[in-house]
Amino acid sequence: MTAIPANFPAPKRRRHSWRKTIEGYLFIGPVVLGLIIWTFGPMIASAYYSLTDYRIVQPPEFIGFGNYIELFTTDRLFIQSLSVTVRYGLMFMVLGQIVSLLLAVLLTQKVRGMAIFRTFFYMPIIVPYVASALLWRYLYNKDFGPINAVLQAIGLDPINWLGSPESSLFSMVIMSVWTGAVTTIIYVAGLQQIPEDLHDAAKIDGANAVQRFFAVTIPMLSPTIFFNVVTGFIGSFQFFVPAFLMTDGGPIKSTYFYNLNIYEKAFRWLEMGYASAMAWVLFIIIMAITVVLFRVSNRWVYYEGSNER
Amino acid sequence: MSPQKRLLALAAGLFMLGVGTVSAQDVTQIRFGTVNDPAVDRVNQLLIENFEAQHPGVEVIVEYIPGADLVSTYTTQAAAGTLPDVVFLADLYVVPFAQGGIVFDMQPLAESDESFDLSDIYDNLLGLSRVNGEGLYMIPSSYDVVTMYYNQSMFEEAGAPLPSPDWTWDDYTAACTTILEATGNYCFANGGGLPTFDWWAWMVPFVQGYGGSLVGEDGMATLTTDETLAGLQAYVNMWTESGIAQPLDFDAGGNCFLVGECATAFFIPGFMSALRSLEPQPFEWNVEVVPSHPEGKFTGMGTYGFAVSANAQDPSLAWDFVKHLASADAQLAIASNYAGTPLLASLREDPAIVNLEAPPANITAFIQNGENGILPTFFPGECGSLYAGQIAQEIKDALEASILGFSSVADAMAIAEENINRCLGG
Numbered sequence: 001m002t003a004i005p006a007n008f009p010a011p012k013r014r015r016h017s018w019r020k021t022i023e024g025y026l027f028i029g030p031v032v033l034g035l036i037i038w039t040f041g042p043m044i045a046s047a048y049y050s051l052t053d054y055r056i057v058q059p060p061e062f063i064g065f066g067n068y069i070e071l072f073t074t075d076r077l078f079i080q081s082l083s084v085t086v087r088y089g090l091m092f093m094v095l096g097q098i099v100s101l102l103l104a105v106l107l108t109q110k111v112r113g114m115a116i117f118r119t120f121f122y123m124p125i126i127v128p129y130v131a132s133a134l135l136w137r138y139l140y141n142k143d144f145g146p147i148n149a150v151l152q153a154i155g156l157d158p159i160n161w162l163g164s165p166e167s168s169l170f171s172m173v174i175m176s177v178w179t180g181a182v183t184t185i186i187y188v189a190g191l192q193q194i195p196e197d198l199h200d201a202a203k204i205d206g207a208n209a210v211q212r213f214f215a216v217t218i219p220m221l222s223p224t225i226f227f228n229v230v231t232g233f234i235g236s237f238q239f240f241v242p243a244f245l246m247t248d249g250g251p252i253k254s255t256y257f258y259n260l261n262i263y264e265k266a267f268r269w270l271e272m273g274y275a276s277a278m279a280w281v282l283f284i285i286i287m288a289i290t291v292v293l294f295r296v297s298n299r300w301v302y303y304e305g306s307n308e309r
Numbered sequence: 310m311s312p313q314k315r316l317l318a319l320a321a322g323l324f325m326l327g328v329g330t331v332s333a334q335d336v337t338q339i340r341f342g343t344v345n346d347p348a349v350d351r352v353n354q355l356l357i358e359n360f361e362a363q364h365p366g367v368e369v370i371v372e373y374i375p376g377a378d379l380v381s382t383y384t385t386q387a388a389a390g391t392l393p394d395v396v397f398l399a400d401l402y403v404v405p406f407a408q409g410g411i412v413f414d415m416q417p418l419a420e421s422d423e424s425f426d427l428s429d430i431y432d433n434l435l436g437l438s439r440v441n442g443e444g445l446y447m448i449p450s451s452y453d454v455v456t457m458y459y460n461q462s463m464f465e466e467a468g469a470p471l472p473s474p475d476w477t478w479d480d481y482t483a484a485c486t487t488i489l490e491a492t493g494n495y496c497f498a499n500g501g502g503l504p505t506f507d508w509w510a511w512m513v514p515f516v517q518g519y520g521g522s523l524v525g526e527d528g529m530a531t532l533t534t535d536e537t538l539a540g541l542q543a544y545v546n547m548w549t550e551s552g553i554a555q556p557l558d559f560d561a562g563g564n565c566f567l568v569g570e571c572a573t574a575f576f577i578p579g580f581m582s583a584l585r586s587l588e589p590q591p592f593e594w595n596v597e598v599v600p601s602h603p604e605g606k607f608t609g610m611g612t613y614g615f616a617v618s619a620n621a622q623d624p625s626l627a628w629d630f631v632k633h634l635a636s637a638d639a640q641l642a643i644a645s646n647y648a649g650t651p652l653l654a655s656l657r658e659d660p661a662i663v664n665l666e667a668p669p670a671n672i673t674a675f676i677q678n679g680e681n682g683i684l685p686t687f688f689p690g691e692c693g694s695l696y697a698g699q700i701a702q703e704i705k706d707a708l709e710a711s712i713l714g715f716s717s718v719a720d721a722m723a724i725a726e727e728n729i730n731r732c733l734g735g
Contacts (some may be wrong), residue, residue, distance in 0.1 A: 054411065056384040065342065074731065077702070135490050163558025165715070223479055251705065252715055269698050270405070 033083050037260060046276040054273035067277035069138065078278070080253050081261035082285075088257065089236035092175045097225065104187030105213075118188070125181045133242040136175045137162065140246075162247055165254035171243055172255055177282070183228050190224030222301045230293055238287050258282055313407040338365045339630060342393030342618075344381075345373040349397070351646050352450055352634070356615070359633045367626065378403075387411045393648055394627040399613040401696040404687075406616075407446040413617040416445040417627040424434075429653045436684040446616055451575040451649025453612035454682040455510045456675050457599055458584070462592035463572045465709040467491035472573075472597040472612050474677070478543065481573075481600045485553035488572045497547050497554035498571035506557060506712060507705040509685045510609020510694035511575060516540035518602020518658035523686040523695075523704075529733055530688070531652075532704070532726040533719065541708075541718050546713040554671035557712060562563055575599065577611055577677045579705055581647040585671045589641065597668040598678040612649075642722065650675040659668075692732040703728045 012245075050067055052060035071078050107118050124132065139147050140161035148158035161171040202212045240259040243249060244264060248257035249264075262282070266275035327581055341358070343353050357369050372393050374382045380402070386392045387410060398406055406412045419427045421654075426433075427445075438447040459472050463717040468491060470485040483583055485496030499506050507519035516523060521537030548553035555565050556711055566569035567583065569591055574580065584594060599608040615634055633639050640651040644662050651662060657676055665672055683693045693700040 056388055057407065076728070141560055143560060144562070160558055163556075165713075251713060252710055253559065269693065270384060270409075271382065 002029060046279060048274050051276035052273040053268050054071065055278075056272055063273075067274045068281070069272045069279060070274070071277060072086050077253070077256065081256050081258045084240065084254065085237060085258040087234060088169055088173060088239060091170065092116075092234055092236045093229060096177045096183060097151065097228060099177050100180055100183040100228070101187050101225075103184045104191055105217075107188050108138060108191045118185075121184060122180045122181050127179075129179075129241050130245060132175070132179055132298055133245040136171075136178075136242070140171055144294075145165055159266075163251060165252045168251060168254045169248060172239075172246075175242060176236075176239070182291060183215050186224060186228055187221070190221050194220045218304045220304070223303055226293075226301045227296050233289065233293070234286055237282065311383065320549050333611040333690050337372050337626075337694055339367055339395065339625075339626060340370045340372060340393035341395045341630065342372045342374055343395075343397040343556055343615075344376045345358060346376060347515075351648060352639070352643060355642055356630060356633055356717075359636075359639070360630045363629065364626070369630075370502070371379070371540060373585035380648050383411050385411065387619065388548045389556045390620055392618040394618060394621040394623070395616045397583075397613065397631050398616055400447070400449075400611050401490060403438060404440050404694055405697070407440045407444060412446045413619050413621060413624055413627075413633070415445040415617055415628060417449070417634070418617070418625065419445055421700075422628070422632065425635070429655050430635060431652055431654060431682075433684065434610060434612070434652055437612060438614065441687045446703065447614040448616065448631050449614040449652055450634055451578060451612055451640075451643055452652040452676065452679050453579065454576060454610050454675065455575050455599070455608045455648060456576045456678045457595060457597045458566060458576060458580060458594060458669075460566065460569065460572050460592050461490060461595050463488060463494060463569070467660075471595075474508070474598050474601075474674075476597070476600040478600045478602060482547070482551050482553060485572060486551055489553055494570055494572055495553060495555040496572045498561075498565040498574040499555050500557065500565075501555075501561055501566070503574060505552075507701070507708050508609070510611050512544055513686060513695070514599070514609055514681075514683060515544040515602065517607045517683060518604050519543065520604050526689055528689045530700075530726045532707070532722040532729075533611075533642055538719055540724060543602075543723060545609070545708065545718050547709045549714060575608070576734070578650040578713045579648050581669065585647055590668070592615075595671050596674045597671060598674050599681060606678075607683050608670070608678060608681045610682040610684070650679075688729075688733070690733050692729060699732050700729055 048196050049060055051064060053063050053066070054060035090127060103121060107114065107121065127135070133211045142148060142160045142163055145161070147161070151158055160169055162168050167240050180289060198216050198220065199212055202216050207215060238259060239257050240263065243257045243260050244263070247255045258278075259282075262275050262278045265271045265278060316708055341353075341357070343349065353365075353371070360367070360369060370393075374397070381463070383392065383396065384408065392411065392571040394466065396412065398412065403412075407414070407641075416683075417604065424668070427599055430449075434449055434454075435445070438445055438449060440446065443478035457472060461471065464471050467488040469487040470480075472484070480498075488496060490495055499508075499511075504510070513523065516537050517535070517540070519536050519540035521534055521540045522531055523537065547689070548556065555561070555571055559565070561568050561570045564574075566658040567587070581596075586720045599606055617624050617631055635652065637653060638654060640653055640658065641657055643649045643663050644651050644656075645665065651657075651659070656662060663673060688694055688700050692698060693702070695701055695704070702726040707716075707718075707725035710721045711718045
């Protein structure tokens with residue numbers, strides 16, 4: 001421990017500035033107020049409603065954990081919609097991350113006109129979500145959709161993309177990967193942060209391109225991968241609009257996502273209390289898996305400059 | 310003028326302005342909640358014009374509500390006690406709105422009003438406005454019985470016999486098979502702007518037509534009795550056996566009948582206006598009563614209408630607004646616009662209706678078909694209805710699984726029955 005010399009001047013105690021404190025609170029005030037009114041308020045209200053039988057037009061009737069018990073014991077659509085959402089999430093996470101990463105690698109190559117390519121791949125983000133859902137419904141049309149026209153032109157059988165329970169969920173995954181340009185852009189930014197020196201050093205050591213990708217690029221990109229995995233996972237559990245517009249959960253409930261189930265219970269069946277309970281179960285599931293992801297991340301995410309992996 | 314006097318004058322002016330504002334608020338108003346839809350606009354206008362003529366001192370405030378937001382808007386307004394005095398609704402909303410306290414029971418108003426003859430309205434149609442036969446929660450707009458529209462050009466091109474009043478469903482299936490083989494076109498249009506395969510107004514008539522029922526006397530679901538299963542099987546056979554129904558995944562690019570890819574559509578009279586608005590007419594079409602089942606002719610009904618809301622400031626004033634819908638003037642105006650069929654028995658053979666310009670040439674089929682109109686099955690308890698909730702969901706899932714061939718009708722309905730009865734019994 002280093003001793004402080006006796007003649008060393010004591011640090012000036014900074015005067016507490018009330019003016020700055022008030023200014024600070026004033027600046028964050030609107031955001032905090034917005035959070036309290038529009039986020040925490042409804043959350044607390046929905047937590048209460050989840051313990052009630054509430055059908056909007058009549059006052060809520062307290063039923064304890066009745067909604068939760070019904071969810072886990074008799075509601076077959078709860079398990080069905082959760083299963084659809086989890087299967088979609090897993091497929092989207094694997095396919096989406098691989099495709100986005102490969103695209104990002106291609107988009108960081110030193111070739112002429114790269115800005116045009118990047119703009120081209122970012123374009124799906126500009127298309128409104130509803131418009132892209134309707135566009136894909138047309139593309140997937142079994143009878144006159146362009147995708148099946150191409151398949152038939154090259155001698156393949158047409159696929160009933162959205163009309164068959166075997167293919168409908170995967171069709172949603174493909175569409176989501178197409179609209180996942182933000183993931184690609186984040187990977188592009190992550191790849192550009194990797195120092196060239198590391199690649200050069202690996203080259204000198206005799207590593208080929210594939211070895212450099214797995215030994216240098218992936219570990220250095222692991223924080224970005226982790227970020228995309230967490231946000232992608234949360235996003236996949238919030239999937240709603242395309243299923244609502246393109247299939248309405250069918251056929252045979254094969255695209256009946258959890259959020260579609262909540263929407264149906266709340267706004268078609270008017271069972272607000274039950275829908276609130278479903279929303280809280282979803283919140284707890286997302287929180288739990290996010291915590292697990294963060295715990296596991298210590299084992300594979302590498303932060304440069306940190307002693308920890 | 311001194312500054313003090315100016316200030317005093319200003320204060321007096323503001324006070325007078327305030328008084329004026331208060332006076333303006335005292336003028337009686339009636340709030341009219343409705344949808345902005347080409348099929349309803351003319352009716353909205355009729356009601357407003359008539360009411361304003363009868364009550365010149367009362368201002369009508371129209372509040373348009375998007376059709377898709379009707380339920381959420383009304384329920385939140387009801388929770389806040391701010392519903393319009395008069396509300397638009399449809400048959401599927403009658404039970405939930407009545408049970409939810411959104412609409413007012415107009416039966417006492419109708420009975421005490423000497424200028425209003427409730428008995429002139431077809432009784433089976435009024436059933437759509439009641440909750441299990443009780444109360445009056447909607448004045449319907451038209452005698453909207455599901456009737457068969459057919460593409461005459463397609464029938465003739467395929468060499469199929471044209472529909473006739475004495476047709477059975479077997480005759481229908483035979484003619485449709487001829488059309489399917491000759492043209493590749495389907496017959497029974499569904500989805501794509503028309504109701505979907507699970508619409509009660511198509512499915513329940515098959516059940517009753519084979520002597521079955523979806524609910525027993527004890528109030529429990531009876532989806533697996535021999536009669537009910539026979540009816541449901543006959544309905545599903547249109548997809549699975551004869552293949553004459555538009556497949557669930559067949560996207561015709563819109564209403565299959567309207568775009569000329571399906572030979573028939575079973576729908577309400579208001580569909581006439583959409584067909585007649587096609588310029589030029591893409592094909593010749595006409596209407597006919599529904600074919601017979603083994604137990605006779607049965608068909609569904611479905612209509613929109615208006616009601617006095619539970620928050621009406623003055624229910625009798627709101628009733629004055631609503632009741633005009635069932636007047637001879639309003640009904641003749643609706644019918645002459647091809648937006649419906651008169652719901653008054655006294656207009657059954659009115660020349661203004663019978664002699665309406667074709668198409669359809671056989672417009673009286675709508676009224677004749679009215680005798681076959683049945684009501685949606687009523688399920689007690691809080692498990693939903695044939696329109697929404699768990700009951701509708703279970704039956705829809707069972708039908709879908711059967712139509713797509715993932716399950717037999719008997720197996721699918723057994724699961725649905727078990728799930729529904731677990732809810733009803735609980």
